[in-house]
Amino acid sequence: MSHTTEKLFFVDPYLRTFEAHIVEVQPLAQGFGVILDKTAFYPEAGGQPCDQGKLQGHPVRQVFEENGMIVHVVENPFQKGEKITGEIDCEIRFDHMQQHSGQHLLSQTFLRLLNAETIGFHLGKEEVTIDLNILNLSLENVEKVENQANQVVWENRAIRSYEKSPSELNTLPLRKLPELSETIRIVEIEDYDWSCCCGTHVQSTGEIGLIKILKWEKYKGGMRVYFVCGNRALRDYRKKMHLLKSTSLLFTVGEEELPTRLEQWKNERKSLEKKLETTRKRLIEAEKEAWLSKAKTIPYGQLIFALFENRDIEEIPLLARKLIQQSKTIVLMGENTSKKLWMGCSNDTGLDLRHFQNICAEKYQAKGGGGPCWMQWTFDHGEMFQKAFQELLSRVESMEIGKENA
Ligand SMILES: [Zn+2]
Missing domain, CATH: 2.40.30.130 (Elongation Factor Tu (Ef-tu); domain 3)
Structure with missing residues (x-):
């Protein structure tokens, strides 16, 4: 039917x-x-x-x-x-009307000021975008367009729709000519914009409310412009004010001082990181001697092993690498909280630690790997981690290295 x-x-x-x-x-x-x-x-x-x-x-x-x-x-x-x-739902409908009328106004303003045509429009739940056929867009031009579009809002011009036959269309300065041959619906912003459109619109530009461009980016050879109108602009303003307020509370400074304070904070952090690095190096150097005195003699040379609890996982590999700078040394270290395991050996041991990869990855389901003299793994389960540590330790102690592949 x-x-x-x-x-x-x-x-x-x-x-x-x-x-x-x-x-x-x-x-x-x-x-x-x-x-x-x-x-x-x-x-x-x-x-x-x-x-x-x-x-x-x-x-x-x-x-x-x-x-x-x-x-x-x-x-x-x-x-x-x-x-x-x-x-x-009239709230949702009115929102669509504000965004859609705002889009017509904005598109016409981009055309008038920058000769940029709108070739795409999307009205989403959160975002509203138009796609323009221009290569780039400066902040200065964006603000010019925003100013003029909002000026037209304040002039509270009438928005009306009417139908025109194809032959009458030539009498209108349309932004885009339709391809259809039947009667066309025109939405006009009084003396400003004429568009072929089947959407719903507010009755005057004042109802659009504030038009605010939020961001713009390159898109398919042109520019995509994100904007909000009316109630969405109010919500966005509110959200940004909360954000600014909570950030300035966090740094206990006024909103205007935030950029300076954050810059300062960044520099302070950088210098603290440098200090930490120096202290860490000094600590590792001192710790090295203590560990060497506890080394266990094995057929390959000496073995140093340790299982740490709650230790900074950046420090452990630093310490292990320092220790394998000694001749004929094998190091096995683990950290309980992170379930990480490190294994290293000095070049002159002639060992290839990759022989342990199968044990850790397959038998104990660890992720990781490395090279002949340095391996590291992360385990999912604490029990697997403990078992892997014990097995690696007993294999190194009993010279069972490389047997897996034999
Ligand atoms: Zn439209």
Whole structure:
């Protein structure tokens, strides 16, 4: 059957509730598709998402247009012929109207000031973007565009829509010419912008509220511009104020002093890191002697092993590497909290520690690896880590190195 749904949102984009008759119910994969004789529900089209709301109290999951018919996706099996009340979520709708009208205004301003055409528009739940066919965009130009767009907001110009036949279109300074040959809906911002558009719009530019560009980036050979209008701009301003306030509390300085304070903090941190590095080196040097005096004699030379608890995992490899600078030395060290294991040997032992890779990786499920004289592993389980440490230790002590591959 064919039926064209009467689009109430074109007549009155502020209409919130309406009564209608069900002309068809289609079973769909995700519920039922309800077609009404008329509707205030806007279907997803032209970069604007569909409306949300209820049909006779039942939530509408999705709204789309198919061959002139608007399909409302619901979970409830309505009956054909039923008279129902529809109610759209007017907060979401008004948000879409603010962003969409703001987009027309912004696109026209980019065209007027920078000769940049809008070739894409996306209205998301969080982000609103337009894609421009220009190669780059400076902060100065962004601010110029913002200033003029907001000026037009303050002038509170009327926004109206009307239909034009293809032959009448040449009389309008349209941003983009449509490809269709049928009657076209024009949305006009009084004496400023004329666009072919099927979206819902506010009735005057003042209702758009503040237009704020948030960021811009290179996108597919052009520029993508992120912006917010009206209530979204207010929410964004609020969010940023909270952020600034909490950060300035954290650093106990006024908002204006934050950049200086953070710069200072960065430098302080750098110099502290340098001091820590020097102290660490000195500590390791002193510790080296103590460990060497505890070395155990084995057939390859000497073995130094240790299992640490809660020790800085940056220090352990430093210490181990320092120790294997000694001739004929093997080092095995582990750290309980991080479940990390390090193994190293001096070149003159002639050993290849990669023979231990299979034991750690396969038998004890560790991740890691290395080279002939240096290996390190991280374990998932504490018990595996302990067992691996003991097995490696006993193999080194009993000269069972390389036997796995023999
Ligand atoms: Zn539009």
